[in-house]
Amino acid sequence: MPPKLPKPEELANxxxxxxxxxxxxxxxxxxxxxxxxxxxxKYLQAVDMPNPREWKPTDEDWKLPDNWREIFLEGMAERLQxxxxxxxxxxxxxxxxxxxxxxxxxxxxxxxxxMPVLRAELLRSVYRKYFTPSGKLLGKIxxxxxxxxxxxxxxxxxxxxxxxxxxxSVFCPYxxxxxxxxxxxxxxxxxxxxxTDWIMGPVANSYRTGNHLGLEPxxxxxxxxxxxxxxxxxxxxxVEPSFNRKGAEILFVTPSGDLFGEPGIYTCMGYLMLFHExxxxxxxxxxxxxxxxxxxxxxxxMAKKLAYKIYSEAKRLKVKWILGGECGHMxxxxxxxxxxxxxxxxxxxxxxSPITGTRFENAKGSKLVHIAEFTSDLIRHKKLSLxxxxxxxxxxxxxxxxxxxxxxxxxxxxxxxxxxxxxxxxEMPENTIREKTFCCGSGSGLNAGENMxxxxxxxxxxxxxxxxxxxRHGVNMxxxxxxxxxxxxxxxxxxxxxGVNVAGVHELxxxxxxxKGEKERVIDLRGEPLPGKEGA
Amino acid sequence: MGALISFIAVIILTLLAYGGVxxxxxxxxxxxxxxxAAIMTFLIGVSYRVIKWAKSPVPYRITTTCGQQKTLPWIKxxxxxxxxxxxxxxxRMILEVLLFRSLFRNTRSELQDGKLLHGSxxxxxxxxxxxxxxxxxxxxxxxxxxxxxxxxxxxxVETLDGFMQIGAPRxxxxxxxxxxxxxxxxxxxxxxxxxxxxxxxxxxFPLFLIIGIAVTGIMMRxxxxxxxxxxxxxxxxxxxxxxxxHQGVGAIFYIHLFLVSVLFAYFPFSKLVHMTGVxxxxxxxxxxxxxEVRHINxxxxxxxxxxxxxYEDEFREKMKSANIPVEKE
Numbered sequence: 027m028p029p030k031l032p033k034p035e036e037l038a039n040x041x042x043x044x045x046x047x048x049x050x051x052x053x054x055x056x057x058x059x060x061x062x063x064x065x066x067x068k069y070l071q072a073v074d075m076p077n078p079r080e081w082k083p084t085d086e087d088w089k090l091p092d093n094w095r096e097i098f099l100e101g102m103a104e105r106l107q108x109x110x111x112x113x114x115x116x117x118x119x120x121x122x123x124x125x126x127x128x129x130x131x132x133x134x135x136x137x138x139x140x141m142p143v144l145r146a147e148l149l150r151s152v153y154r155k156y157f158t159p160s161g162k163l164l165g166k167i168x169x170x171x172x173x174x175x176x177x178x179x180x181x182x183x184x185x186x187x188x189x190x191x192x193x194x195s196v197f198c199p200y201x202x203x204x205x206x207x208x209x210x211x212x213x214x215x216x217x218x219x220x221x222t223d224w225i226m227g228p229v230a231n232s233y234r235t236g237n238h239l240g241l242e243p244x245x246x247x248x249x250x251x252x253x254x255x256x257x258x259x260x261x262x263x264x265v266e267p268s269f270n271r272k273g274a275e276i277l278f279v280t281p282s283g284d285l286f287g288e289p290g291i292y293t294c295m296g297y298l299m300l301f302h303e304x305x306x307x308x309x310x311x312x313x314x315x316x317x318x319x320x321x322x323x324x325x326x327x328m329a330k331k332l333a334y335k336i337y338s339e340a341k342r343l344k345v346k347w348i349l350g351g352e353c354g355h356m357x358x359x360x361x362x363x364x365x366x367x368x369x370x371x372x373x374x375x376x377x378x379s380p381i382t383g384t385r386f387e388n389a390k391g392s393k394l395v396h397i398a399e400f401t402s403d404l405i406r407h408k409k410l411s412l413x414x415x416x417x418x419x420x421x422x423x424x425x426x427x428x429x430x431x432x433x434x435x436x437x438x439x440x441x442x443x444x445x446x447x448x449x450x451x452x453e454m455p456e457n458t459i460r461e462k463t464f465c466c467g468s469g470s471g472l473n474a475g476e477n478m479x480x481x482x483x484x485x486x487x488x489x490x491x492x493x494x495x496x497x498r499h500g501v502n503m504x505x506x507x508x509x510x511x512x513x514x515x516x517x518x519x520x521x522x523x524x525g526v527n528v529a530g531v532h533e534l535x536x537x538x539x540x541x542k543g544e545k546e547r548v549i550d551l552r553g554e555p556l557p558g559k560e561g562a
Numbered sequence: 563m564g565a566l567i568s569f570i571a572v573i574i575l576t577l578l579a580y581g582g583v584x585x586x587x588x589x590x591x592x593x594x595x596x597x598x599a600a601i602m603t604f605l606i607g608v609s610y611r612v613i614k615w616a617k618s619p620v621p622y623r624i625t626t627t628c629g630q631q632k633t634l635p636w637i638k639x640x641x642x643x644x645x646x647x648x649x650x651x652x653x654r655m656i657l658e659v660l661l662f663r664s665l666f667r668n669t670r671s672e673l674q675d676g677k678l679l680h681g682s683x684x685x686x687x688x689x690x691x692x693x694x695x696x697x698x699x700x701x702x703x704x705x706x707x708x709x710x711x712x713x714x715x716x717x718x719v720e721t722l723d724g725f726m727q728i729g730a731p732r733x734x735x736x737x738x739x740x741x742x743x744x745x746x747x748x749x750x751x752x753x754x755x756x757x758x759x760x761x762x763x764x765x766x767f768p769l770f771l772i773i774g775i776a777v778t779g780i781m782m783r784x785x786x787x788x789x790x791x792x793x794x795x796x797x798x799x800x801x802x803x804x805x806x807x808h809q810g811v812g813a814i815f816y817i818h819l820f821l822v823s824v825l826f827a828y829f830p831f832s833k834l835v836h837m838t839g840v841x842x843x844x845x846x847x848x849x850x851x852x853x854e855v856r857h858i859n860x861x862x863x864x865x866x867x868x869x870x871x872x873y874e875d876e877f878r879e880k881m882k883s884a885n886i887p888v889e890k891e
Contacts, residue, residue, distance in 0.1 A: 035676070038673075038676040039676075042673070042755075042756070043755060044755050044759035048563070048759075049759065049760075107617070107618055108619070108621065108861055109618060109620075109621060110615055110616075110618040110619060110620045110844055111620070111624060111843075111845070112618075113614075113615055113618045114615050114839050114842055114843060114844075117615075117833075117835060117839060118833065118835060118836040118840070118843075119833065119836075120765070120833045120836055121757075121761060121762065121765050122665075122686060122690070122757075123686075123754065123756060123757040123760060124665055124668050124686060126756050126757075126760075127669075127670065127671040127756075128671075133671055133673075133678060138756065141756065141760065143760050144759075144760055147760070160764075167567060167763050168762075168763070168764060169762040169763070169764055192626055195626045195845055196628055196664065196667065197664055197665070197667055198664060199658075199662050199664050199690070199840070200836055200839060200840045200843050200846075201626060201658075201664065201840075201844075201845035201846040202843070202845075203624065203626060203845045206624065206845075233867075233868055234868070234876070236873065242877055242880055243877050243880060243881045243884065243886050244877075244880045244881065244883065244884035244886070247884050247885075247886060248884070269886045269887075270881075270886050270887050270888075271887065272887070312877075312881070312886060313870055313873050327865065331865045331866070331867040331868075332867070334865060334868075335867065335868070335870075338867075338869070338870060339870065360853070361850075361852050361853055362622055362623050362624055362625070362850075362852045363622050363852075364852075365853065365856050365857065366621070366856065366857045366858065366859050366862065367859075369856045370856050384634065386634075387632075387854065388631065388632045388633055388646070388851070388854050389853040389854065390853075390854055391851075391852075391853055391855050391856050392852070392853040392854075392856075394853055399634060402634065402637075403634050406634070406636060431627070432626055433624075433625075433626075433627060434631055434850070435627035435628075435629060435630055435631035435640070435644040436631055436633070437629075437630050437631075438630050438633075438638075439634075439637065442637075455680065457669050457680035457681075457682075458680060460629075461627065461628040461629065462667075462680075486678070487671075487678055490677060490678045491678075493677075494677075
């Protein structure tokens, strides 16, 4: 049973006053509602990761290998040599505090160790002790700490209380990126088998079936078949996509969240309708049916292994280029890691839109095009007939996902699509959107059930900004381009801002899209009556 | 606690120099040996740090993007906050290093009646930029002690620095600003609870040290009116590697010089290396063009991942019955 969630009024009463006790003396407090279950051994075994065993974060004994300290410190030494980011960020922080109130977890909890600077100091203090002359010599005065079991637990607690959203790195005068520190901290913890069930389950699934949900090929097809039936009900049009078809021009890859559960499936229906309307020569791959990558939340090695299938399927199916669906961390990985891991993609061609002839210059190396880039280009070239009045019952705002905002910078494309498919669009306050966007509070594998209080607290700043536009403009739809957002913002809204729904941008497009030969539409993709068609 | 330790440390250093010169006649130590040692430590230490960082590669292009990406031709890219080429990166780095661009974005979040308000907050930026600009101006002005004849830009800087034309010797703004800004940075560590909570002795020590340096420097110019000719003979001796001690230079000069020496020697072992580190920061000095140009990771390696063959072997029958094409019938 997940712990009971306090009422919103209680949670909104955050105390930012730091405790009297100095943090370096503190021990790890593993609070109910703030941690995820430890990974079951079978998941670690499935992908050959260390120290599989049954364990619970609240156990006194975490069943670590005897030489855990050496493993951790050797791992640290190795990564200091492999990552300039990590090495530099361990050294140059001046603790100016500019990052402190930029973190959604700090704003939602008031826990000083959730200030990005202190989250990093938890690991930095260990770095000083074992890797710097001043720390070795002066110890505590130099801010150095021994790596004790308590310190390890503390690092674990706060490495899994960071969504790697990078908001702090926007404000840091040296560009220190807490995501880099958390990513490495999680890698080190993974060397000791310290991961969460919610992350390792999807990793193991993704390795075997290609997607996080563990959908087998026939299930992927039947899930999409259900959506096709719904599309037919709504539009009267029978859409017939292909699977694992060789020789298609484009391979389409989206997060598996779009294949299962609401509201992701509505976004997926939007893709399917769009591609059908265009007569796009594309195929799905049942193996590369996951753009998301929970491996990214365990280790670089695992992330790379899970990313392998995308190019290998593109090669096997002999497509020309790859189109990617709406997802957050998928695009961080595709934009900043993918080509380095598995390129050069010389077996593919520089992507060109078959409809408009536009060359996607910014993707000519990796051949990975974002669907918002693809669709906004179509609209710009007037290739789509759109009826935005079908979305007239929606007062829409847009949530920039952390990863696509700060690890890519795709701001205008989704807004352009929304503005062409909806008549009522309102921005949230300036300091809460675009590169300053607030995380949903559940990214980087924290979207489990047992840590719900942590999630609601982490999502508080986001929800608060939505509430602002709800009160001012009656906003009732929170659009986004991220599968994790679609899954996590809904409970967040239900908790903080009831009455606000969540949709992918391509769901809005699917509703507005006038398809050739469609029947008069009376319901939207969710099966609800369109505005003005309530009696129909 | 951290502040007290640091404060006491700077007091001890001050007394050490005073006592050393006044009662032990160690002018040669404090005027020649230690400055040389400090400057050597600084040069070797900082180079060592930079080389060590540079030896760790940058495996991935992890730019923090703070503006619209390069995309379709009709969407305006933010070429500085989200650079896609060397030019954009250069401008971004110049703004970062000279004007503290990222800190300029700073906001302050407040919770009022269950509502979070995020307002602009420029105080830290202002304090930071005043501190650093003043520090470098003061440092630059000191070149007059090491050049004969004085370099032309020095005259210019001094004229600008003293443009208020107050007092004799004329009041130089940079010293006052340096002291004021350092006090501001110190006070915010005392007064803002969150900042006090995160502050370590290593945060207070350089501030006290620099305040000590500024105070002694200002005193020499305006209060004790230290014999500038003797000082210059000493400094010219240092720079020309023919060091010589001159009597008639007061103890306060040695305190000043000693604190400066400590600062230089301490520099490479401390957070002060952010001065050089900022240039190497991968989230700022890389173009966000990972999909356009391949970024090479020097330690890249092939992973053993699941192959399609293994996948099909597991699911072949299910795929066939769902009419999904397979490689092997």
